[in-house]
Amino acid sequence: MAALFIRLASLVVVLCGLWWVATIVPLTVRDDAVLSAGRRILNEETLPPQAIARLGQIADRVEPQLGCEVATWRAVALFRLRVAEAAETDDAGRIAWSDFRDAAQRLLVCSPHEPLIWFALFWQEATQEGILPGSYDRLRLSYELGPNEAWIMRKRSRLMLPLLATVPEDLRPAILHEFLSLLKGRVMREAVEAFQSSDTVVREMVLPQLVDVPEPVLASFARALRNAGVEAKVPGIAERERRPWNR
Numbered sequence: 001m002a003a004l005f006i007r008l009a010s011l012v013v014v015l016c017g018l019w020w021v022a023t024i025v026p027l028t029v030r031d032d033a034v035l036s037a038g039r040r041i042l043n044e045e046t047l048p049p050q051a052i053a054r055l056g057q058i059a060d061r062v063e064p065q066l067g068c069e070v071a072t073w074r075a076v077a078l079f080r081l082r083v084a085e086a087a088e089t090d091d092a093g094r095i096a097w098s099d100f101r102d103a104a105q106r107l108l109v110c111s112p113h114e115p116l117i118w119f120a121l122f123w124q125e126a127t128q129e130g131i132l133p134g135s136y137d138r139l140r141l142s143y144e145l146g147p148n149e150a151w152i153m154r155k156r157s158r159l160m161l162p163l164l165a166t167v168p169e170d171l172r173p174a175i176l177h178e179f180l181s182l183l184k185g186r187v188m189r190e191a192v193e194a195f196q197s198s199d200t201v202v203r204e205m206v207l208p209q210l211v212d213v214p215e216p217v218l219a220s221f222a223r224a225l226r227n228a229g230v231e232a233k234v235p236g237i238a239e240r241e242r243r244p245w246n247r
Helices: 002-042 049-065 070-086 090-110 115-128 135-145 150-163 169-184 188-196 200-212 215-227
Strands: none
Touching: 002 049, 002 070, 049 070, 049 090, 070 090, 070 115, 090 115, 115 135, 115 150, 135 150, 135 169, 150 169, 150 188, 150 200, 169 188, 169 200, 169 215, 188 215
C-alpha cells in the first residue's frame, strides 16, 4: 500500500512538472519577450521588421489571456502604439490605431496612472478624428500624472508646443513649463525641434518666457536655432550671437 502511495505521489509530481513546463514556462517566455520590447520602445530603439512581425503574433496570443498584468499590458500598448505610428497605409493605420485603443483602454482600467498612454490617446483622437468633447481631459491627465518624466516630456513637447496658441488657456502654462524644463535641462534637440515646428504666433508667445533661463543655455539654444536655419531674437542673446567673432 505504501509503495502504491509513493508511486501515485511521484506521478502527481511528474504531472505537475509537465503542467508547469507546458503552461508557466511559455507564459514566462512570452512575457519576457513582450516586456523586453516595451523597454526598447521606451528607450526609442528601432525594432527590426522581423521582430515587429513576431511580437505582433505574440501580442495577439497574449491579450485574451491577460487579466490585470499591468507591466505586460503596458508593454503591449506601447508595442501597439509603435505599430500604429509606423503604419504605411490608411487601412493599416486604422487597424493599428484600433488595436492600440483597445490595449490602452484595457491597461487604463487596471492602471489609470499612465501619462504617456493618456497623451497617446489624446493625440490619436485629435489627429484621426479631430478634437472631441473630452479630448483635452486626456491631455490634462497626461500633464497631471507625468509632469516631470523626461522620456514623456520629450515626445509631448515636440508635438504640443506648436499647438500652444490653439489649446485651452488652462493648458498653456503646462506646455510652456514643459518646454522651459527641457531647455533648462539642456535637452536641446527636442527643444529646437519643438520651437522650429512652431509658427510665428507661438514663437512670439514663447520667447518672452525665456528670460529666466540661464544665459549659457540660451546661448546654446540660439546657436542651435541658427544652425537649424531658424531666426529668432532670443532675449539677451540673439544680438550678441550674430556678431562675427561670436560665431
